[in-house]
Amino acid sequence: MGCSILRKKFNESLFDIYNSEELNIIFYRVMQNLTNKSKLELMTSNYKLGNVKEKIFYEYVNRLSNYEPIQYILGNTIFNNLEFDLDNSVLIPRPETEELVDLIIKHECKKEKILDIGSGSGCIAIALAKYILRSNVTALEICPNAVKIINKNASKNNVEIDIICEDLFTFQSKSTFDLIVSNPPYIVYSQKYKISKNVLNFEPHHALFVNDNDPLIFYKAILNFSKNNLNVDGNIFFEINDIFHHEMIQLVSKYRNFSYKLIKDFHGKKRFMILKKNT
Template structure:
């Protein structure tokens, strides 16, 4: 079978789960890893025959896709802000909206880094995509990151070592975590999806990504935001910043919560899709 025929096979077989363009993109990601071909070269070599071994590898990936397994988990990697991160079932797959949050933090902090010690705390490590990316782009900052999941911490440590980022890892529950350390920036992308929103989600998320990192009870959806905000009130330095990725449906409620806790200069931002997705606040 040649490349073009197998790409068409992907499109036909994945119709129940993905549209044709999504299926084409999934084939491109799979073929890039298996055949070591960039998307551009893939387009130019559609008549090239695939070896039996590589054909079987690509068909095996297709089988996993058909049962809803995310391509990032199949390939065990995800791209984020120009870096490649190892991912598995213990961590969330990095999302484009989180890249926008990281970009915002970098733009704010780049002008504030001085000779003094500048410290950033990320809460909710996951794959480590936020703290590792920040460390790569703000090398003079000290980065710490916290997660309740030891499995997630293990994945993030591997990513930090492979990418080359010095990070201080803390295994703890943010709902009870205390520290005397002061930070210039605290950032978090905590669990924020309410149970009532599960019906809107794709099965490849519901069945294959860690619910611990995704969901909160309908009756207290801001539980982690409140806890992190309380921690920030005590542990942010003067003129420090708190950054959140948020539930698109709870922007107003999150802003009001921060106002009630007397944060200042609160800014709610939309992502590229026009959804309320991130907040910056000061003390």
């Protein structure tokens, strides 16, 4: 069956889940995965899939219609122009987190020793190791399956990073860092009703959610760790839940040697906090 008929069937099956722009992106990701052809070739040639690949195409459509994210179906995604393997033990890296990585890359500060806490697929740690020359990056992650993925992604992208499989809440280290970055779980369970099915039914809840009774628990642990393990003049870069930005300011104000700045994401939400340790 030719590309244009497949496109029609694809849209008919999925129009109530995805808007037309999303359908366009996902369709060509599926087709490129099945054919290894460029988007341009597919758009101009009415390329035909053989029987075997057509069967896989319809399996993908079926999984998409059950709200499964395309990134888990294909087992990979692009983050900061790098390819990352994924499975459902790790969060799908978000565009906001790409912004966080860009902020770090552009920020003028010392970046020799970097620690990424709650590394997931390794997207932040690996992108920083790739783009910041002479950096020495460590990734900390509690989930052993995620650690396997981080390892895979580091070799896939030709970078060497240190990977530690430990719980942040008991983690101790003799090392000190110039920069600590974290995108920890920050959605409170009471926000669960707002989360769409494709996230809720497929992404790991331990990567997404935090208890309502202590929503800043990860940030507190990282700030405490930073007392001894972040160098003077060092920076912390946090991705945060915008609904808690006032609470974040209150928390950080208790740590008198830190100055801070809040930065909005491309949606205009207060999403990032940059802290500097002054003494």
